[in-house]
Amino acid sequence: MSKGMKSELSYSTLNTLEDTVSDSGSDNGSDIENCKGNGIAASLHWSVPFQNPTQAGFSPFVAFCFTINYILGTGFLTIPWAFVQSGLVLSSILMVLAAIASDVAKDFMIETIARAEAMLDDQMHWIERHSSGRPPVPPTTKVERERQSLLCEESEQEMTPYQTNRKRSSYDSLGDSPRDDAHHVHFPPQPADAVWKNDELEEEPKYLIEQRKFELSALCRVFLGRHGVQIYTFVICVYLCGALWAYTSVFSSAMATALPIVAGEDNESLNYLCYAIIFGCVVVPLSCLELDEQVPIQVFLTLCRFVMFFLMIGTSFLCADDELSESGMDNFEQADNFRLAGIAKTLPILVFANIFHHSIPGLAHPVGDKKKVGKIFTSTNCFTVGAYLCLGLTLGTAFGKGIEQSSNLNWRTFHAGTGYVDASGKVVGAAWWTRMVSFYIMLFPAIDVMSAFPLSAITLGNNIFDAVYGKRIHEVEQNRCLRTCFRLLASVPPIIFGILVRELGTITDYTGITGFLIGLCFPAILYIASRTLAQEKHFDLDTFYTSYGSSIPVAKFILWFGIFMMVFVFVTLTFFS
Numbered sequence: 001m002s003k004g005m006k007s008e009l010s011y012s013t014l015n016t017l018e019d020t021v022s023d024s025g026s027d028n029g030s031d032i033e034n035c036k037g038n039g040i041a042a043s044l045h046w047s048v049p050f051q052n053p054t055q056a057g058f059s060p061f062v063a064f065c066f067t068i069n070y071i072l073g074t075g076f077l078t079i080p081w082a083f084v085q086s087g088l089v090l091s092s093i094l095m096v097l098a099a100i101a102s103d104v105a106k107d108f109m110i111e112t113i114a115r116a117e118a119m120l121d122d123q124m125h126w127i128e129r130h131s132s133g134r135p136p137v138p139p140t141t142k143v144e145r146e147r148q149s150l151l152c153e154e155s156e157q158e159m160t161p162y163q164t165n166r167k168r169s170s171y172d173s174l175g176d177s178p179r180d181d182a183h184h185v186h187f188p189p190q191p192a193d194a195v196w197k198n199d200e201l202e203e204e205p206k207y208l209i210e211q212r213k214f215e216l217s218a219l220c221r222v223f224l225g226r227h228g229v230q231i232y233t234f235v236i237c238v239y240l241c242g243a244l245w246a247y248t249s250v251f252s253s254a255m256a257t258a259l260p261i262v263a264g265e266d267n268e269s270l271n272y273l274c275y276a277i278i279f280g281c282v283v284v285p286l287s288c289l290e291l292d293e294q295v296p297i298q299v300f301l302t303l304c305r306f307v308m309f310f311l312m313i314g315t316s317f318l319c320a321d322d323e324l325s326e327s328g329m330d331n332f333e334q335a336d337n338f339r340l341a342g343i344a345k346t347l348p349i350l351v352f353a354n355i356f357h358h359s360i361p362g363l364a365h366p367v368g369d370k371k372k373v374g375k376i377f378t379s380t381n382c383f384t385v386g387a388y389l390c391l392g393l394t395l396g397t398a399f400g401k402g403i404e405q406s407s408n409l410n411w412r413t414f415h416a417g418t419g420y421v422d423a424s425g426k427v428v429g430a431a432w433w434t435r436m437v438s439f440y441i442m443l444f445p446a447i448d449v450m451s452a453f454p455l456s457a458i459t460l461g462n463n464i465f466d467a468v469y470g471k472r473i474h475e476v477e478q479n480r481c482l483r484t485c486f487r488l489l490a491s492v493p494p495i496i497f498g499i500l501v502r503e504l505g506t507i508t509d510y511t512g513i514t515g516f517l518i519g520l521c522f523p524a525i526l527y528i529a530s531r532t533l534a535q536e537k538h539f540d541l542d543t544f545y546t547s548y549g550s551s552i553p554v555a556k557f558i559l560w561f562g563i564f565m566m567v568f569v570f571v572t573l574t575f576f577s
Contacts, residue, residue, distance in 0.1 A: 057368025065302040070356040082349040083392035085342030099385035102354035104549030108527035114543040118207035206544040213365040223529040233467040240460040242511025247449040248498025252276040254446040280495040287457035287491040301451035320398040333401035355519030414438040461490035520562025
């Protein structure tokens with residue numbers, strides 16, 4: 001049954017607070033959120049937010065732009081170097097496999113969100129379904145309704161006054177009415193458009209993502225329990241804090257080198273400090289805005305990425321010719337097609353370049369047509385893998401083994417044969433357009449992090465917000481002031497850390513390892529847990545977004561692959577770096 005019909009029929013739910021309180025003999029329900037199959041899953045209250053009829057949500061193109069900005073960080077500049085390490089053909093195969101794993105993990109995430117939407121009512125209680133997969137059939141005749149009423153009265157009479165008062169007071173404190181006990185199932189009035197045929201509700205479309213937004217931390221609370229959400233919160237904080245810290249350092253270093261405010265090599269630290277403060281003044285306010293308030297700037301920065309991509313592809317062979325004219329043709333080493341020894345360097349970069357899964361709830365929520373969510377993310381994955389392949393193969397062929405680890409650095413002395421490099425390493429006599437191309441490509445990382453920082457800070461702030469308020473999140477998530485405080489908590493400290501510590505070194509290397517948990521392991525675990533619970537509660541196993549990789553064996557493979565990648569990179573950094 002779809003969420004739309006579910007919210008209207010509002011059937012009584014299974015295993016509520018009453019069961020936990022009466023069984024435990026205590027009024028303390030603090031352990032409820034640990035129970036995946038019992039009690040309150042995430043929040044006591046939720047109401048449909050006001051929807052402005054003039055706002056149709058994100059179009060597929062806008063959602064595509066936001067997703068591109070999440071995926072195509074500065075890390076894509078290392079793709080050509082990674083291709084050269086393992087050989088162009090072998091790296092292309094690995095790139096496609098990594099993209100497939102990312103796409104499957106993406107389906108795991110949106111299926112889990114759709115199941116949470118279908119299995120939880122507006123008060124975040126589990127929806128009751130019979131073993132047939134149908135909701136309980138309400139009494140339809142006068143005799144049946146009277147019999148149901150008598151059963152309810154008999155059940156109340158069998159209870160002691162203390163039990164009756166305690167049962168009622170426990171619900172009064174929640175603003176709820178008593179629900180299921182051993183003899184009573186409550187059936188609210190049905191809307192006029194509830195269609196029943198032969199005691200069966202007509203078949204509804206498969207489960208969809210709808211109006212509620214389940215952050216990944218909320219999904220962990222619902223399907224993995226308290227310990228699951230604690231582990232995820234720690235992991236996402238480590239991962240995104242490291243990323244935001246690195247963004248601050250990248251922007252400030254790049255700008256201090258390219259456009260120093262105060263001249264002189266001795267003033268490099270001062271220039272770095274000035275640009276770090278400027279960076280904070282721009283990205284912190286952006287981090288406090290909602291995604292739909294950032295549409296113009298995020299779409300503009302997506303176009304900047306496209307310009308960067310086409311400039312690098314279009315001028316790569318000219319740039320390679322410049323380097324050969326300076327160093328001589330004898331120094332050119334062509335990239336291999338297959339090089340097994342380089343897999344250890346290539347595979348982590350390729351897998352990491354496709355991670356955006358922690359941001360899927362925030363990206364899916366503002367999309368106007370939720371049925372297109374899966375196709376939007378899939379098309380974005382296809383575009384990025386195509387861009388990665390084109391960039392890696394073109395630059396790998398042009399520069400060979402002379403490619404820089406951050407490929408934009410190959411454009412430091414770009415002049416397209418219109419000038420020359422003097423003894424000090426400066427370009428002399430180059431055409432104006434070559435200087436513009438070189439300046440843009442060299443400065444691109446600073447432009448890139450201007451869009452990546454707010455998006456990551458929003459994700460981090462939302463997850464901390466959800467972790468702090470837990471099952472009460474839907475009561476307070478519409479509070480703009482409170483939400484802004486958590487966005488500031490997520491965005492300001494990394495700026496300060498970036499000012500205090502410029503050279504991150506191994507810090508970001510190790511914090512980046514947690515990306516494999518976020519992009520591969522948690523989506524797989526959530527898929528397995530939600531699918532298993534759906535089967536136990538007699539919900540359909542398939543959703544509207546069920547795809548080619550939607551199965552428990554595939555999820556287990558993705559889970560173990562993510563664990564292997566995390567251990568592999570950790571061992572490589574620790575013992576073989």
